[in-house]
Amino acid sequence: MEQPVCLIANLADGGLEVMEEALEALRGVDEPVVVVAVAGLYRTGKSYLLNQLAGRRTGFSLGSTIQSHTKGIWMWCLPHPRRAGHTLVLLDTEGLGDVDKGDTKNDAWIFALAVLLSSTLVYNSKGTIDQYAMEQLHFVSEISTHIRMKAQAGDGFEDDTQYSRFFPKFIWAVRDFTLELKLNGQAVTEDDYLESALARRKGFTKEVSDYNVIRDCLRNYFPTRKCFVFVPPVVGEKMSQLSTLPDSALHPQFLAQATGFCEYVLRESQVKTVPGGQPVTGRLFGSLVRSYVDTIRSGQVPCLDNAVAAMASIENEAALREALAHYEARMGGLRLPAELAELLAAHGTHEADALQLFMQRSFKDEGYTYHKRLMEAIKESYGRLLGQNEAASKDSCRALLETLSAAMQKQFRDGVYSQPGGYELYLRDRNQVVEDFRKTPNKGVKAEEVLEQFLASKRSEAETVLNVDKKMTEAEKDLATQKQTAELLEQQRKVAEEKRLQTERLMKDQERSHQEIVKQLEAKVVEEAANARQEAARTLESKLKEQEAMLQQGFKEMAQMLGEEIADLRKEITDSKGQELLNMAKVLAKTLTIAYDAFVRDDGDAHPPPSRSQAGERTGRRV
Numbered sequence: 001m002e003q004p005v006c007l008i009a010n011l012a013d014g015g016l017e018v019m020e021e022a023l024e025a026l027r028g029v030d031e032p033v034v035v036v037a038v039a040g041l042y043r044t045g046k047s048y049l050l051n052q053l054a055g056r057r058t059g060f061s062l063g064s065t066i067q068s069h070t071k072g073i074w075m076w077c078l079p080h081p082r083r084a085g086h087t088l089v090l091l092d093t094e095g096l097g098d099v100d101k102g103d104t105k106n107d108a109w110i111f112a113l114a115v116l117l118s119s120t121l122v123y124n125s126k127g128t129i130d131q132y133a134m135e136q137l138h139f140v141s142e143i144s145t146h147i148r149m150k151a152q153a154g155d156g157f158e159d160d161t162q163y164s165r166f167f168p169k170f171i172w173a174v175r176d177f178t179l180e181l182k183l184n185g186q187a188v189t190e191d192d193y194l195e196s197a198l199a200r201r202k203g204f205t206k207e208v209s210d211y212n213v214i215r216d217c218l219r220n221y222f223p224t225r226k227c228f229v230f231v232p233p234v235v236g237e238k239m240s241q242l243s244t245l246p247d248s249a250l251h252p253q254f255l256a257q258a259t260g261f262c263e264y265v266l267r268e269s270q271v272k273t274v275p276g277g278q279p280v281t282g283r284l285f286g287s288l289v290r291s292y293v294d295t296i297r298s299g300q301v302p303c304l305d306n307a308v309a310a311m312a313s314i315e316n317e318a319a320l321r322e323a324l325a326h327y328e329a330r331m332g333g334l335r336l337p338a339e340l341a342e343l344l345a346a347h348g349t350h351e352a353d354a355l356q357l358f359m360q361r362s363f364k365d366e367g368y369t370y371h372k373r374l375m376e377a378i379k380e381s382y383g384r385l386l387g388q389n390e391a392a393s394k395d396s397c398r399a400l401l402e403t404l405s406a407a408m409q410k411q412f413r414d415g416v417y418s419q420p421g422g423y424e425l426y427l428r429d430r431n432q433v434v435e436d437f438r439k440t441p442n443k444g445v446k447a448e449e450v451l452e453q454f455l456a457s458k459r460s461e462a463e464t465v466l467n468v469d470k471k472m473t474e475a476e477k478d479l480a481t482q483k484q485t486a487e488l489l490e491q492q493r494k495v496a497e498e499k500r501l502q503t504e505r506l507m508k509d510q511e512r513s514h515q516e517i518v519k520q521l522e523a524k525v526v527e528e529a530a531n532a533r534q535e536a537a538r539t540l541e542s543k544l545k546e547q548e549a550m551l552q553q554g555f556k557e558m559a560q561m562l563g564e565e566i567a568d569l570r571k572e573i574t575d576s577k578g579q580e581l582l583n584m585a586k587v588l589a590k591t592l593t594i595a596y597d598a599f600v601r602d603d604g605d606a607h608p609p610p611s612r613s614q615a616g617e618r619t620g621r622r623v
């Protein structure tokens, strides 16, 4: 993307609108995305800082007046400079607190979206982290009215302990910071500075409680925190021409600080994930944006679970279609009639590939609904193809027999066989046709059956020739008739054998298909369990840190509460869920396996069962 585009427009009436152009661009991004959003008060150098992160002097538009400049949320997708195969998505948000706008509700939505969409959230402010700066972050303490985790919270209260699992890393960027980083005469780091600003106060007065509430929320919701301070990049009037100035004109300390900030953000920002640990690609990111904004527009509070479910259903449907199209395209490339072995081999390969394609793309497929639908669709398509292959085999065998027996047919019409010794001649020619037919390759799965029908249809013809053959005695004629019956019975045996072998192969292949499904399901289960464990492990680590800080500051009760959350997380991680799921996968694979016996009817035809009337016709057929 050469330039940033508007992702979410902020309409004059305060409503939000997702821009189609941006969604279109995201649809083309199949890579996982690392999303860095910057939010904060208006006119604090947010857009400028993001351009630094993009490694460009221009990009996100800066304003040089006192008027708020960026409107809505802008997006810039760039190849990630540090991680091959990843896309860096930078989100520039409209400045908060613009008095002209006077709409704090709209501000709250912008902030909530920045939280929901990013994997790293940079909060930008100017001066120092003082009480005023903290108060500007009141959106954090109001977040539970703007973001829900679950569609239905049990007791009507949002369980905000869950936020920390899914919220982004939090970075506080303090601009125009000109003070010395010292506390009580001791040099401290930027992170110490932030943590000291977030320290709780003891006491039970309203002032103390107000003081603590934002700090508690910040610490609890954003367990991974970092602080960067920046001196002013230039002094005086040059500030308004910042984007045109070369690096050499900037304060060296600012340059060093900006480099440190960019290094950290690019190195530490994670791929955006959603509950369950599913990595988000550009395409999925687009559907998240759409789902959140649509919910806000409808007057409701965006809910993570709902958005992820909506995103999963879109993606699973697409995964199903993609996998089926792959299977059908590959199977459609087969030349019919094909021998069964060739068909089975192709089905085996393409079914496994289709499954893999589906597994790679699908996620949160509750009840394996989409997986089942895929298997059903493959089964239907496979059944159709087996039927087409039989029809093609029948057509080509019939055409072949017609060609091979054309000369014999003419001789019959010309009365060549209606003379003494004609029957012997007739038999010789017919046997030659059978021999030539058997020698011809690529006849497909119905060769013996069509040959049986051919021979049966020739029986009355043979009897006519036999009856008029004056050279043969009545006893010889009886013997010839018996021989013919025996030959027909032998041919019927061959047909039955042909069918038996084919059914056996189909059934054997069912076991192969089953094993393939088990293998792939198990791999998926292991991957999903690992994602969930990683998600829990990350949360555990930060909760432990927080607990230690609370103990050090003497807040035993809070540390105890954290202890309960920590115990739950530990249990979640060590749970044998993985094994349970593996067992479930095995059971499930059975229901997902194609039952090939459904393809094999009484008469051995390999396609979906016929209607009742058709079935009657068939069973009524006698040779």
Ligand SMILES: Nc1nc2c(ncn2[C@@H]2O[C@H](COP(=O)(O)OP(=O)(O)OP(=O)(O)O)[C@@H](O)[C@H]2O)c(=O)[nH]1
Pocket: 041, 042, 043, 044, 045, 046, 047, 048, 049, 061, 062, 063, 064, 065, 067, 068, 069, 070, 071, 093, 094, 095, 096, 175, 176, 230, 231, 232, 233, 239, 240, 241, 242, 243
């Ligand atoms: N004092 C100061 N000014 C800066 C800094 N960085 C950028 N500016 C200037 O501040 C003005 C606003 O910068 P932007 O990056 O547009 O600020 P913003 O926060 O995106 O503003 P809004 O989009 O209106 O919210 C521009 O003239 C910049 O050149 C900084 O670190 N300190």
Ligand SMILES: [Mg+2]
Pocket: 046, 047, 048, 061, 062, 063, 069, 070, 092, 093, 095
């Ligand atoms: Mg801006």
